[in-house]
Amino acid sequence: xxxxxxxxxxxxxxxxxxxxxxxxxxxxxxxxxxxxxxxxxxxxxxxxxxxxxxxxxxxxxxxxxxxxxxxxxxxxxxxxxxxxxxxxxxxxxxxxxxxxxxxxxxxxxxxxxxxxxxxxxxxxxxxxxxxxxxxxxxxxxxxxxxxxxxxxxxxxxxxxxxxxxxxxxxxxxxxxxxxxxxxxxxxxxxxxxxxxxxxxxxxxxxxxxxxxxxxxxxxxxxxxxxxxxxxxxxxxxxxxxxxxxxxxxxxxxxxxxxxxxxxxxxxxxxxxxxxxxxxxxxxxxxxxxxxxxxxxxxxxxxxxxxxxxxxxxxxxxxxxxxxxxxxxxxxxxxxxxxxxxxxxxxxxxxxxxxxxxxxxxxxxxxxxxxxxxxxxxxxxxxxxxxxxxxxxxxxxxxxxxxxxxxxxxxxxxxxxxxxxxxxxxxxxxxxxxxxxxxxxxxxxxxxxxxxxxxxxxxxxxxxxxxxxxxxxxxxxxxxxxxxxxxxxxxxxxxxxxxxxxxxxxxxxxxxxxxxxxxxxxxxxxxxxxxxxxxxxxxxxxxxxxxxxxxxxxxxxxxxxxxx
Numbered sequence: 311x312x313x314x315x316x317x318x319x320x321x322x323x324x325x326x327x328x329x330x331x332x333x334x335x336x337x338x339x340x341x342x343x344x345x346x347x348x349x350x351x352x353x354x355x356x357x358x359x360x361x362x363x364x365x366x367x368x369x370x371x372x373x374x375x376x377x378x379x380x381x382x383x384x385x386x387x388x389x390x391x392x393x394x395x396x397x398x399x400x401x402x403x404x405x406x407x408x409x410x411x412x413x414x415x416x417x418x419x420x421x422x423x424x425x426x427x428x429x430x431x432x433x434x435x436x437x438x439x440x441x442x443x444x445x446x447x448x449x450x451x452x453x454x455x456x457x458x459x460x461x462x463x464x465x466x467x468x469x470x471x472x473x474x475x476x477x478x479x480x481x482x483x484x485x486x487x488x489x490x491x492x493x494x495x496x497x498x499x500x501x502x503x504x505x506x507x508x509x510x511x512x513x514x515x516x517x518x519x520x521x522x523x524x525x526x527x528x529x530x531x532x533x534x535x536x537x538x539x540x541x542x543x544x545x546x547x548x549x550x551x552x553x554x555x556x557x558x559x560x561x562x563x564x565x566x567x568x569x570x571x572x573x574x575x576x577x578x579x580x581x582x583x584x585x586x587x588x589x590x591x592x593x594x595x596x597x598x599x600x601x602x603x604x605x606x607x608x609x610x611x612x613x614x615x616x617x618x619x620x621x622x623x624x625x626x627x628x629x630x631x632x633x634x635x636x637x638x639x640x641x642x643x644x645x646x647x648x649x650x651x652x653x654x655x656x657x658x659x660x661x662x663x664x665x666x667x668x669x670x671x672x673x674x675x676x677x678x679x680x681x682x683x684x685x686x687x688x689x690x691x692x693x694x695x696x697x698x699x700x701x702x703x704x705x706x707x708x709x710x711x712x713x714x715x716x717x718x719x720x721x722x723x724x725x726x727x728x729x730x731x732x733x734x735x736x737x738x739x740x741x742x743x744x745x746x747x748x749x750x751x752x753x754x755x756x757x758x759x760x761x762x763x764x765x766x767x768x769x770x771x772x773x774x775x776x777x778x779x780x781x782x783x784x785x786x787x788x789x790x791x792x793x794x795x796x797x798x799x800x801x802x803x804x805x806x807x808x809x810x811x812x813x814x815x816x817x818x819x820x821x822x823x824x825x826x827x828x829x830x831x832x833x834x835x836x837x838x839x840x841x842x843x844x845x846x847x848x849x850x851x852x853x854x855x856x857x858x859x860x861x862x863x864x865x866x867x868x869x870x871x872x873x
Contacts, residue, residue, distance in 0.1 A: 315491075315493055315729075316493045317493070317495075317496060317720060318493060318494070319346070319495075319496045320346040320347065320348040320462075320495060320496070320497050321342075321345035321347065321497070321499070321709070321712040322334075322338045322345060322346075322347045322348075322499050322500075322501065322705065322708045322709060322712055323348050323350070323482060323497035323501070324338075324347065324348065324349045324350070324503055325350050325469035325500065325501065325503065325504050325530070325531065325534070326350070326469075326503035326504035326684070326686070327349045327350070327351030327358050327359065327463060327465075328358055328359020328360060328361070328504075328524065329359050329360065329449075329684060329694060329697040329698060329701065330683035330684025330685075330687075330697040330698070330701040331351070331355070331359070331501070331503035331684070332449070333409075333452065333683075333698045333702055334501050334683055334704050334708075335347050335456045335459075335461040335705070336452065336459060336461075336705075337701065337702040337706065338461075338705040338709050339456075339459035339460055339461055340459065341705065341706065341709045342713075343459070343460065345712065346462070347460075348462045348463075348464060348495060348497075349461055349463045349464065350464050350469045350484055350495075351463060351465050352467070352504075352526045352530075353465065353526055354465045354466075355453055355456075355465060356449070356450060356453045357449060357450075358524065359505065359524055360505065360508070360523045360527070360685065361448060361694060362449055362524065363446060363450070363626060364446035364447060364448050364449075364623065364624040364625060364626070365445060365624065366443055366620050366625065367431070367440050367441060367442050367443050368440070368441045368443050368694060369433070369694055369695055370382065370402065370403060370434075370692070370695035370696070371406045371407055371410050371440075371441045371695060372404065372406050372407055372439065373407055373428065373430070373441070377437035378403075378437075379403035379404040381436060382400075382434070382437060382439060383396050383400050383403065384436060385434045385435045385436035385437050385439075386399055386434065386690060388435040388436065389434065389435055390691060390823075391822055391823055392837065393544070393664060393690070393841070393842075393843065393862065394664065394690040394862065395668075395688075395690070396863060396864050397671040397865055398670060398688075398689045398690075398700075399689060399690060400671070401671040401703070402692055403439075405699045405702070405703070406695045406699055409695070409698045409702065416455060417451055418445045418448060418451060419443065419444045420444075421444055428441050429441070429442035431563075433563060443624075444619075444624055445624065446624045467484050467487065468484060468485050468530065468796060468800075469483075469484050469534065470482075470483050470485050470530075470534075470728070470799050471483040471537070472535075472537065472538040472680070473494070473720065473724055474538060474677075474721065474724075475719070475721065477539075477677065477678050478677070478679045478715075479497075479500050479538060479679040479680040480496060480497065480679070480717070480718040480721075481494060481495050481496040481497045481718075481720070482494075482495050482497065482500060482534075483724075483725060483728050485732075485795075485799065486792075487792075487793070487796040488792060488793070488796075489792055490732075490736075490792035490796070492725075492728070492729070492732070494725055496717045496718070496720060497717075498679070498711065498712035498715050498716070498717060499679045499681065499708035499709070499712045501682070501683060501704045501705065501708050502531040502534060502535055502667065502675075502681070502682045502686045503531065503683045503684045503686055503697075503701065503704070504530040504534075504686055505524060505527030505531065505685045505686060506523065506527055506532070506657065506658050506659035506660055506666070507528060507657060507658040507659070507803075507807045508521045508522060508526075508527040508528075509521050509525045509526075509527065509528045509657075509753075509800070510529075510655065510656060510657045510658055510756055510804060511654075511655035511656035511657060511753055511760070512655055512750065512753040512756070514652060514653075514655075516750075518749060518750065518753070521654070521657065522551055522553060522655070522657060523657065523659065523662075523685075526800075527685065528800040529803040530800070531667065531682065531686030532658075532665075532666070532686065532806075532807060533802075533803040533806045533807065535667040535677070535680065535682065535686075536806070536810070536846070536847070536852070537848055538680065539676070539677055539847065540667050540677045540682075541668040541675070541845050541846070541847055542665075542666065542667055542668065542688075542810065542845070542846045542847070543668050543688055543814075543843045543844060543845050543860075544660075544663065544664040544688055544690075544814075544843075544844075545811045545813070545814035545844070545846060546815040546817070546818045546827045547663045547664045547665050547823060547826055548657075548658065548760055548761055548762065548764075548811060548815070548826050548827065549657050549658065549662055549663045549826055550654050550657075550762075550825075550826070551653070551662070552590055552602060552651045552652070552653060552654070553651065553654055554632075554651060554652075555601055555650040556650075556652075559621070559625060559628070560625065561621070561649060561651060562604075562651065564620055564621065565606060565617055566581050568609070568613050568617060569608075569609055569613060570604050570605065570606045570609065571605045571606075571608065572602060572603070574600070574602055575599055575601055575602070576599060588824065588825070588826070590602065594825075600652060600653060601650040601652045602650070602651040602652075603648045603649060603650050603651065604648065604649045604651065605647060605648050606647070607641055607642055607643045607647045614640050614641060617640070618630075618640065633649075655757065656756065656757060656760060658807060659685050660684065660685045660688055660692065660696075661685040661691070661692050661693050661694070661696055662685075662691065662693065663691065663826075664690040664691065665688070666682065666687045667682040667686055667688060668688050668843075669681070669683075669688060669689065669700070671703070672707045673687065673700050673703045673704035673708075678711075679708075679711055679715070682700075682704065683697065683700035683703070683704040684700065684701065687704075732795070734784070735784075735789050735798055736789055738784070738787060738788055738789045739789065739790065740788065741785070741786055741788035741789075742786060742788065743786045743787050744787075745787050745788070745789070745794050745797050745798060748782070748783070748786070749801050751779075752779050752801065752804060752805060753804070755772070755775045755779075756772070759771050759772035759775065759812070760772050760808060760812060762825040762828040763825070763828050763829070763830045764815055764828065764830070765829055765830045769812045769816045772808060772812040773813070773816075776805050776808045776809045776812070777809075777853070780853070783798060783801060783802060783805070806852060809852075809853070810846055813846065813855045814857075815829075817844050817857050818844050819832045819840070820832050820834065820836040820839070820840045821833050821834060821835055841862065842860060842861055843859065843861075844857065844858075845857070845858045845859070846858075
């Protein structure tokens with residue numbers, strides 16, 4: 311096929327311009343101002359990703375003299391019920407305070423009291439690691455720094471396929487989400503920071519894009535890494551969270567840590583036990599106790615004003631308009647002062663969960679030249695701190711690798727195969743089903759069969775449906791324009807992630823992280839047999855998921871003691 315696409319060269323390519331991607335770009339340019347760093351972002355990197363604007367806390371900071379990295383490893387291992395590689399999490403905690411200080415230098419606001427002490431909350435099983443942040447412009451601050459350093463950003467551009475030469479990743483094929491034009495980027499090293507699979511299950515309100523995390527996160531990083539031969543793990547960890555009913559907005563910890571009351575649908579007060587999101591989700595699965603509701607009318611005016619300031623500025627201005635539209639006043643008792651919380655759709659995530667591309671403490675995947683950070687990587691429950699720290703670490707490793715290699719010739723055969731597939735998709739103009747309707751059904755089926763409670767029948771049924779959907783995406787769905795084409799790539803990844811999730815969930819024949827992997831046919835936790843990773847790799851084709859069991863990587867006691 312005649313080449314009709316541009317070929318661009320860079321040193322470090324970053325697929326995803328969210329929290330991890332922007333931090334990776336900053337660090338890469340600081341390390342070598344002359345290297346060419348390109349960021350691919352499906353949206354606009356200024357406001358994209360799970361933290362599209364502001365944030366109220368940095369979840370994990372090991373402040374010297376208050377909480378050590380070793381305590382964090384112990385604490386997070388409890389939260390992960392033992393399924394956590396210790397070295398990556400120890401490294402994240404070890405570097406967390408330094409990253410926080412770099413944010414302070416950039417002008418990010420971490421409030422201090424009259425004695426200069428930070429406001430630190432305990433939200434982990436052990437130790438106080440969560441530092442209050444009041445920065446409504448967090449993402450724009452980081453974006454500005456990234457641009458000032460000379461990073462090149464290609465907005466509205468989706469990385470769709472990794473290119474390889476033997477065992478090494480050598481670049482990507484990318485698609486403009488508006489024009490459908492492709493470009494090939496030759497890269498000496500590649501960092502995947504494209505988020506998790508936020509757009510996975512279907513929200514209760516039926517809104518395709520009203521999901522907990524950034525709706526552009528459709529498992530792109532997971533699937534590209536999988537097809538390139540990298541190891542994945544944690545796909546049985548199918549998350550649901552609690553957020554404000556009918557709007558994608560947080561509330562629980564912001565209010566409970568300041569004295570709000572929490573009730574279930576039966577009027578039982580739940581905040582006395584300071585419940586975790588997991589326990590609330592478990593009660594909802596078992597007892598159908600939702601929706602929950604928050605009341606704040608008993609709080610002091612100063613406290614309510616502080617909560618409003620966090621919600622309406624640091625989080626997002628849309629919150630204020632939402633409550634006004636519902637007639638909700640936090641100060642009034644009764645139904646007009648209560649805020650309903652509802653479980654989210656099921657989703658896959660490295661930051662909030664333990665799903666992702668396996669990396670070591672250098673952000674290296676099992677494929678040469680390929681690195682991962684943020685929700686794409688498996689640094690268990692790393693949250694925003696993990697995204698920032700491993701954004702930096704991935705940039706350091708990718709830069710070091712880029713200095714040791716040259717560009718490889720473009721695999722034109724791989725590009726030609728992609729172009730042929732693209733042409734076939736664009737020819738699907740006579741098929742009967744709109745892609746939005748098809749996506750709705752795919753994600754409804756994911757809700758039906760992949761969220762807890764699970765069992766062998768439901769999981770095998772999910773695999774049956776996903777095989778059918780993969781075929782019907784080509785035979786039943788019509789593609790009317792370039793936007794539909796782009797959405798078809800996203801939907802292909804959602805289906806692939808469902809296959810991976812069902813496969814891992816079938817393999818783990820126990821219940822763990824209740825309720826997120828609750829199997830009615832194996833209701834007990836079995837540490838003797840299942841205290842290990844379920845690792846997935848691709849066989850001869852994407853449908854051929856190879857399953858392996860791998861031991862948890864521990865740090866020697868002397869390493870923890872001397873760290």
